[in-house]
Amino acid sequence: MRLLEGQTALVTGAGGGIGRGIALQFAEHGAAVAVHCRTAVEQARAVAGRIHGLGGRAVVLRGDLTDEDACHRVVRDAAEWAGGRLTALVNNAGVQPVRELAGMTAEEWRTVVDTNLGSVFACTQAAVDVMGEGGSVTHIASIEASAPAPAHAHYSASKAAVVMHARAAALEYGPLGIRVNTVSPGLIDREGLAEAWPDGVRRWRQAAPLGRLGRPEDIGDACVFLASPLASWVTGHDLVVDGGVTARPTW
Structure with missing residues (x-):
């Protein structure tokens, strides 16, 4: 289907x-x-190539989303390519640096907030103007929005703000037929992760009731649901996709 x-x-x-x-x-x-990509042009082209291989349509758009004008340009270019209207936006772009608060500079803090939160604000604002009779916006947040990890204060704070932005935007854009939600992933597997962080991967698998790390397609499936007619009465919601880790008791 x-x-x-x-x-x-x-x-x-x-x-x-x-x-x-x-x-x-x-x-x-x-x-x-x-x-969309910022610098990973070849990787983005590979993604578009896979979509073309599926018989689908895709285009690669480049832009630094810490810049508000670039956010508006990327959204505008996407809508023009699509025939004048977008029906869905997924705000996934973000950064996750590791830095303890004691050594963090204001510039490092602002970079994370501008990337993770500023782009969400600007891209969503631009998308609303090209969604016409309604659409869906999904922000990728994190379970760290409510359960921060050490040395992730800037990241966790930005993701908590992303969740609240979605709730506030759901109130304001609902009358326009635009739904706004968040997906909060747990630890998602990637190439080299098990080698780079073996202890963390082992602990995560032990903690997850479903016994594995997440996969990129797990988050993709959640976003598909939220953008689909099956979620037509879902807005302002944070969908946690973490294999059950946050359902565990803390005692």
């Missing part, structure tokens, strides 16, 4: 990892996808 047949979507930060999984799942379900 192709849940997004006829839809046109922009996925930011779609050159790899979670963004790639989202873009490919959208294409699998029939959406035409604008694949």
